[in-house]
Amino acid sequence: MAEAVRHDKTARQLRLLSDALDSGRLGPVRRLINTLAPAEIGNLLESLPPGKREVVWGLVDPEDDGEVLVHVGDEVRESLLADMDPDEIIAAVEDLDIDDLADLVEDLPDTVIDEVLKSMDRENRERLEQVLSYPEDTAGRLMNPDVVTVRADVNVDVVLRYLRLRGELPDHTDHLFVVSRRHQYLGRLSLASLVTHDDSTPINRLIDDEQPAIAVEDSADAVARQFTDHDWISAPVVDDNNILLGRITIDDVVDIIREQAEHQALGAAGLDEDEDLFSPVARAFRRRLTWLGINLGTAFLASSVVGRFEGTIEKIVALAVLMPIVAGMGGNAGTQVLALMVRGLALGQVGASNVRVLLWKELRVALMNGLSLGLVLGIIVFLWFHDLPLSLVIGTALTINLLSAATAGVMVPLTLKRMGFDPALAGGVILTTVTDVMGFLSFLGLATVVLLR
Amino acid sequence: MAEAVRHDKTARQLRLLSDALDSGRLGPVRRLINTLAPAEIGNLLESLPPGKREVVWGLVDPEDDGEVLVHVGDEVRESLLADMDPDEIIAAVEDLDIDDLADLVEDLPDTVIDEVLKSMDRENRERLEQVLSYPEDTAGRLMNPDVVTVRADVNVDVVLRYLRLRGELPDHTDHLFVVSRRHQYLGRLSLASLVTHDDSTPINRLIDDEQPAIAVEDSADAVARQFTDHDWISAPVVDDNNILLGRITIDDVVDIIREQAEHQALGAAGLDEDEDLFSPVARAFRRRLTWLGINLGTAFLASSVVGRFEGTIEKIVALAVLMPIVAGMGGNAGTQVLALMVRGLALGQVGASNVRVLLWKELRVALMNGLSLGLVLGIIVFLWFHDLPLSLVIGTALTINLLSAATAGVMVPLTLKRMGFDPALAGGVILTTVTDVMGFLSFLGLATVVLLR
Numbered sequence: 001m002a003e004a005v006r007h008d009k010t011a012r013q014l015r016l017l018s019d020a021l022d023s024g025r026l027g028p029v030r031r032l033i034n035t036l037a038p039a040e041i042g043n044l045l046e047s048l049p050p051g052k053r054e055v056v057w058g059l060v061d062p063e064d065d066g067e068v069l070v071h072v073g074d075e076v077r078e079s080l081l082a083d084m085d086p087d088e089i090i091a092a093v094e095d096l097d098i099d100d101l102a103d104l105v106e107d108l109p110d111t112v113i114d115e116v117l118k119s120m121d122r123e124n125r126e127r128l129e130q131v132l133s134y135p136e137d138t139a140g141r142l143m144n145p146d147v148v149t150v151r152a153d154v155n156v157d158v159v160l161r162y163l164r165l166r167g168e169l170p171d172h173t174d175h176l177f178v179v180s181r182r183h184q185y186l187g188r189l190s191l192a193s194l195v196t197h198d199d200s201t202p203i204n205r206l207i208d209d210e211q212p213a214i215a216v217e218d219s220a221d222a223v224a225r226q227f228t229d230h231d232w233i234s235a236p237v238v239d240d241n242n243i244l245l246g247r248i249t250i251d252d253v254v255d256i257i258r259e260q261a262e263h264q265a266l267g268a269a270g271l272d273e274d275e276d277l278f279s280p281v282a283r284a285f286r287r288r289l290t291w292l293g294i295n296l297g298t299a300f301l302a303s304s305v306v307g308r309f310e311g312t313i314e315k316i317v318a319l320a321v322l323m324p325i326v327a328g329m330g331g332n333a334g335t336q337v338l339a340l341m342v343r344g345l346a347l348g349q350v351g352a353s354n355v356r357v358l359l360w361k362e363l364r365v366a367l368m369n370g371l372s373l374g375l376v377l378g379i380i381v382f383l384w385f386h387d388l389p390l391s392l393v394i395g396t397a398l399t400i401n402l403l404s405a406a407t408a409g410v411m412v413p414l415t416l417k418r419m420g421f422d423p424a425l426a427g428g429v430i431l432t433t434v435t436d437v438m439g440f441l442s443f444l445g446l447a448t449v450v451l452l453r
Numbered sequence: 454m455a456e457a458v459r460h461d462k463t464a465r466q467l468r469l470l471s472d473a474l475d476s477g478r479l480g481p482v483r484r485l486i487n488t489l490a491p492a493e494i495g496n497l498l499e500s501l502p503p504g505k506r507e508v509v510w511g512l513v514d515p516e517d518d519g520e521v522l523v524h525v526g527d528e529v530r531e532s533l534l535a536d537m538d539p540d541e542i543i544a545a546v547e548d549l550d551i552d553d554l555a556d557l558v559e560d561l562p563d564t565v566i567d568e569v570l571k572s573m574d575r576e577n578r579e580r581l582e583q584v585l586s587y588p589e590d591t592a593g594r595l596m597n598p599d600v601v602t603v604r605a606d607v608n609v610d611v612v613l614r615y616l617r618l619r620g621e622l623p624d625h626t627d628h629l630f631v632v633s634r635r636h637q638y639l640g641r642l643s644l645a646s647l648v649t650h651d652d653s654t655p656i657n658r659l660i661d662d663e664q665p666a667i668a669v670e671d672s673a674d675a676v677a678r679q680f681t682d683h684d685w686i687s688a689p690v691v692d693d694n695n696i697l698l699g700r701i702t703i704d705d706v707v708d709i710i711r712e713q714a715e716h717q718a719l720g721a722a723g724l725d726e727d728e729d730l731f732s733p734v735a736r737a738f739r740r741r742l743t744w745l746g747i748n749l750g751t752a753f754l755a756s757s758v759v760g761r762f763e764g765t766i767e768k769i770v771a772l773a774v775l776m777p778i779v780a781g782m783g784g785n786a787g788t789q790v791l792a793l794m795v796r797g798l799a800l801g802q803v804g805a806s807n808v809r810v811l812l813w814k815e816l817r818v819a820l821m822n823g824l825s826l827g828l829v830l831g832i833i834v835f836l837w838f839h840d841l842p843l844s845l846v847i848g849t850a851l852t853i854n855l856l857s858a859a860t861a862g863v864m865v866p867l868t869l870k871r872m873g874f875d876p877a878l879a880g881g882v883i884l885t886t887v888t889d890v891m892g893f894l895s896f897l898g899l900a901t902v903v904l905l906r
Contacts, residue, residue, distance in 0.1 A: 011801040018806035039682040047802030049810040160648055169645040172686060174627050191644040192622040195613055228711070229492040231704040233625060233686055250703050251684040257707065258681070261714030262796065265721075269792035270785075277797050281814055285821040288789055292826055295785040299778040300833070306774045313766070313773050320766050320773035321759045324889070325752040327777070332723075332748040336741060339722035343715065344730050348464040349500030353471035357502040361734055368738040373745055380753070436777070 013040075014047050021052050030059045038067030046076050049278045054083050065092035070100045075276035077107055086112050094119050097171075099144040099252065102131040131246075137220040142256075143237040143246030146170050149179045152186055152207060157199035159189075172249040174233040178207050185213050185236050185244040213238040216245055220256050227253040264342070267425040270294075298429060302327070302436035309444035312452060318385050319447050322394055325377065327439030330401035331432045333369065337362050337409025338431050342424050345417050359410045366406035370399030393450050397443035404438040405431075466493075467500050474505050483512045491520030499529050502731045507536050518545035523553045528729035530560055539565050547572050550624070552597040552705065555584040584699075590673040595709075596690040596699030599623050602632045605639055605660060610652035612642075625702040627686040631660050638666050638689050638697040666691040669698055673709050680706040717795070720878040723747075751882060755780070755889035762897035765905060771838050772900050775847055778830065780892030783854035784885045786822065790815050790862025791884050795877050798870055812863045819859035823852030846903050850896035857891040858884075 013032065020029045033041060033056065041060055045053055045068070057080055060068060065084075069077055069092065081089065089112050093101055105113055105128070117125055127145040134140025148169060150159050159176070163169070175188040187209030197206060213236045214223055227235065227250060234249045262273035270291030275284075306313075306323070313320050341358075344350035350358065374395030382391040412430050413423030466485065473482045486494055486509065494513055498506055498521070510533055513521060518537075522530055522545065534542065542565050546554055558566055558581070570578055580598040587593025601622060603612050612629070616622070628641040640662030650659060666689045667676055680688065680703060687702045715726035723744030728737075759766075759776070766773050794811075797803035803811065827848030835844040865883050866876030 011804045014801065014804050015806050037682045039684075043682075043800060043802065046800070047797070047804075047807060049807055049814075163648045164651060167649055169649060171684070172627070173645050174625070174686065191648055192626050194648055195616045195644055196620055196622060198617060228707055229490045229496075231492075231624070233627065233703065250686065250707075254681055254703075254707060254710065257710055257714070261710070261717070264714070264718055265796065266792050268718075269789045271789055271792055275793065277793060277802060277811065278814060281817045281821070284814070284818045288786070288818060288822055289825060291789065292782060292786055292822055293829075295782060296778070296826060296830065299781045302781075303774050303778055306777065310770045310774060314770045317763045317767045317773075320770075320776075321756050321763060323773075324759070324777060324780070325749070325756055328752045328755075328889075329745060329748060333741070333745055336722045336724055336744065339719050339724055340728065340730060343718065344500070347496060347499075348467065349496065349730060351464045351467050351500075353468055354500060354502055358730065361731065361737070364734045365737045365741060368734070369741055369745055372742060373749060376746075377749065436781075440777075 013044060017044060017048075017056065018052070021055060026055070026059060029056065033059055034061055038064050039071040041068045042071035042076075045080065046072055046277060050079070050280075053079065053278070057083055062088070062091060066094075066096045066100075066104075069093070069104055070096065073276065074107065074274035075279055077104075079276065081107065081109075086115060090115050090119055097144055098124065098127050098131055098146060099142060099248075101128060102141060105132065134216065138216070139214045139218040139220070139223050139237050139248060140216040140245070142220060142223060142248050142252050143216070144170065144249070145246040147236070147244065147247045148173060148176045149183075149244065150176050150189060150203060152178050152180075152204050154203055155199065156194060156197050156201045156203065156206075159194060159203060160199070170247075172234055172251060175208075177236050177244055177247070178203065179244050183244055184242045185238045187211075188236065211235070213242070213244075214248060215240075221260070223248060224253050224256045224260070228257075260346075264346075264424045267422070268428050270425075270429075294429060298433040298436075301433060302440060305437050305440045306444065309440075309448060312444055312448045316390070316447065316451060318387070318390060319444060322381065322390075323440055323443050326394065326397050326401055326443040327436045329373065329398060330405040330435030330439045333366065333402050334405030334409040334431045334435045335428065337406055338413060338423075338427050341410060341413040342427060345413055345423055350414070355410065355414060359407070362406040362410055363403060366402040367399065370402040373402075374398045389451055390447070393446045394443060397439070397446050400442040401435060401439045404442075405435050408434040466497060470497060470501075470509065471505070474508060479508070479512060482509065486512055487514055491517050492524040494521045495524035495529075498533065499525055499730060503532070503733075506532065506731070510536055515541070515544060519547075519549045519553075519557075522546070522557055523549065526729065527560065527727035528732055530557075532729065534560060534562075539568060543568050543572055550597055551577065551580050551584055551599060552595060552701075554581060555594060558585065587669065591669070592667045592671040592673070592676050592690050592701060593669040593698070595673060595676060595701050595705050596669070597623065597702070598699040600689070600697065600700045601626060601629045602636075602697065603629050603642060603656060605631050605633075605657050607656055608652065609647060609650050609654045609656065609659075612647060612656060613652070623700075625687055625704060628661075630689050630697055630700070631656065632697050636697055637695045638691045640664075641689065664688070666695070666697075667701060668693075674713070676701060677706050677709045677713070681710075713799075717799075717877045720875070721881050723878075723882075747882060751886040751889075754886060755893060758890050758893045759897065762893075762901060765897055765901045769843070769900065769904060771840070771843060772897060775834065775843075776893055776896050779847065779850050779854055779896040780889045782826065782851060783858040783888030783892045786819065786855050787858030787862040787884045787888050788881065790859055791866060791876075791880050794863060794866040795880060798866055798876055803867070808863065808867060812860070815859040815863055816856060819855040820852065823855040826855075827851040842904055843900070846899045847896060850892070850899050853895040854888060854892045857895075858888045861887040 017029060017032060041064060045057060048056060069080060089108060093104060093116055130145060131141060131143065175190050178186045178189050180186055187207035188211060189203060189206055193206045211230065214226060216237050216239050234247055236244055237246045237248060238244055259273060266273050341350060377398055378391040378395035381394050382388060408431050413427045416423040416426055470482060470485060494517060498510060501509060522533060542561060546557060546569055583598060584594060584596065628643050631639045631642055633639055640660035641664060642656060642659055646659045664683060667679060669690050669692050687700055689697055690699045690701060691697055712726060719726050794803060830851055831844040831848035834847050835841060861884050866880045869876040869879055
């Protein structure tokens with residue numbers, strides 16, 4: 001039921017917007033859009049089919065253009081950029097934070113990138129180039145080099161005076177970072193401690209040096225993990241020599257977590273998480289074709305097993321009627337184990353030390369399910385075909401296939417991970433191939449041995 | 454490849470811990486555990502099979518017990534609580550924040566809840582009771598009533614003096630909330646603006662009253678959406694009369710987002726996101742049985758379709774060999790559309806206004822895939838069985854089933870949502886039933902008409 005009320009607001013806006021667009025009244029559309037945050041505008045643009053998307057994009061306040069571009073998926077971003085001329089793009093992106101700009105820059109046309117770099121002052125250009133020098137999906141790429149640092153050997157009043165002189169702080173500043181003369185990271189100083197202590201308190205006494213800093217080469221996943229484990233709002237990024245390079249904030253981490261989730265949900269179906277709901281038909285066709293082609297290959301593998309038993313099926317056609325049940329049930333049971341394993345592997349909760357216990361547990365669950373459902377299936381088949389040996393064969397085959405499914409559900413993702421593949425992506429195809437093959441083999445094989453004697 | 458390095462740290466700790474446990478040396482285990490944050494300890498406990506889990510739980514510093522309990526799934530929490538006596542539980546939970554305590558309290562034995570309430574001072578007890586009076590998964594349940602408020606008609610120096618008198622601020626305080634004499638919410642005051650403005654600046658000038666407050670009855674999903682749309686760290690919660698009731702912080706929102714993702718990933722396989730990796734076999738068996746029972750029912754539905762064509766299969770056994778391909782490919786193609794739709798619905802991006810455009814796009818993609826893959830499939834089948842009419846039948850049947858799959862992929866989740874069901878949970882079962890039935894029906898039906906003339 002939660003799903004039913006979720007994001008009613010976006011759905012309502014979408015409806016209002018569509019009605020207004022259909023009626024051709026652009027005034028209300030512009031007014032509606034300009035009450036929204038950039039992320040909300042991005043969400044709305046993603047939900048519009050091509051023609052309407054361009055109209056609405058043209059109505060967005062140019063000041064918001066950059067932030068909106070940051071908040072949409074790669075494919076939609078591409079379609080929005082295609083509607084802008086170079087000057088508009090440069091105006092849109094030049095006020096972005098360095099980390100957002102770094103995220104965007106590789107989607108821009110080369111000529112525009114040059115122009116953007118030229119339009120920046122030297123300090124910011126160097127910062128952008130530094131961030132871009134780190135590989136994608138690392139802490140270096142996620143950080144913003146714009147940090148506020150203080151020294152340890154002063155008092156609260158000195159820091160407050162410095163901050164008042166400085167004026168505005170970067171977004172999401174909950175801590176200042178304390179550094180040595182050589183810019184080595186010493187610890188954090190929370191704004192909360194700054195406002196709750198007397199002017200004369202030495203900063204030394206307020207430093208929190210217990211929290212580790214993030215290493216610049218840490219993966220985005222490791223960064224997200226550290227943030228959620230420690231409940232951080234922001235964290236410092238340092239190099240091998242403990243020199244402070246920048247700062248990562250929770251808003252980027254929330255994006256990582258959302259992307260991980262989408263990557264798993266869509267990846268399991270062979271889709272890219274950046275896929276546009278309304279991507280051009282030709283592009284969607286080509287991409288899906290690859291995935292379906294792989295699945296066609298595995299389907300032939302399973303069919304070839306059935307082909308080996310043509311003679312048996314010719315004599316007992318009921319086998320053809322019933323064989324999808326055995327194969328399908330194995331797929332369902334195996335998918336459950338796979339889902340648990342994928343989550344466990346993603347959280348680092350499954351490894352060599354506990355996989356045997358886990359497999360043993362899943363085999364026992366599968367045996368109990370196989371015996372119970374095998375009995376039910378056997379009874380129904382007996383009532384349908386009045387053939388006791390056939391009932392016994394299908395019940396046994398189901399149990400065998402559920403045991404195979406449990407084994408594959410545990411071992412396939414583990415093996416994929418050891419080989420360096422993402423179990424969330426390839427796991428399902430391999431698993432259902434195993435359960436189809438084993439389902440047909442056990443059922444038709446047993447039938448050949450038992451029923452055709 | 455990212456998957457391969459993900460959470461190596463947890464995996465390494467798990468290995469170290471297991472080795473130490475196996476060797477019986479508990480000293481190193483205790484030392485390792487006490488270097489970890491409570492969330493990390495929770496993650497480790499979740500990865501341990503029952504026997505070891507209890508040993509390690511006994512070694513956790515009692516001071517961390519409460520925070521660890523907050524950070525584990527419901528089932529694991531239950532197993533940990535079962536190992537504690539009432540006094541230990543009370544000691545563990547009494548220092549928790551109100552929102553964490555509210556989250557935990559319903560899992561506690563009734564007698565312990567009474568003791569916990571008795572051990573609290575009156576103010577905290579009333580706050581807890583207030584939070585518990587709101588339904589689960591609403592803003593009221595997520596909020597912490599412990600907020601720092603200031604008046605609008607004072608200057609910065611008055612606020613700073615008040616904060617210094619007050620001492621510590623609640624975790625994740627990035628804003629103070631400005632309220633009227635009647636405790637109505639007027640706006641937020643960031644710590645950043647407080648430390649960057651002169652003592653004599655009136656608070657009036659620093660208030661941010663542009664950001665909306667969260668309504669106490671908002672759903673957890675709506676709360677998460679607002680936080681990510683506006684990049685908030687914390688936000689005020691108000692009632693219908695705009696009276697400030699409490700505050701929600703980003704750490705709870707990150708937990709909601711993670712839970713949503715797990716709910717989708719595991720829910721699609723018929724699992725509960727709180728399922729313990731090592732839940733007792735009898736319990737896992739019972740829960741999976743329900744899911745597999747539903748799937749057995751739908752499998753019979755598909756089989757009954759095949760049963761209608763026994764006569765046809767008897768004459769052409771190749772149909773039995775090939776029919777799983779047509780059904781399976783429909784399932785794969787439909788699952789892709791379903792995955793896109795589930796994400797779109799969750800983000801509020803799909804509704805009555807654009808579903809027709811979307812369906813039309815998906816039908817064209819399906820037609821192109823159907824014709825291409827149908828041709829490939831037809832050629833392979835011709836090379837295998839040397840039967841041109843059979844090749845034509847299977848190619849056509851595949852195209853028909855991919856079109857059915859696209860239609861079902863769009864309409865099934867939309868219909869489920871309109872009926873108030875979660876499309877992420879029930880969508881897959883219904884979709885594959887449609888594609889199995891339509892796959893068998895189109896292939897065997899066409900074969901009967903064309904090949905048996």
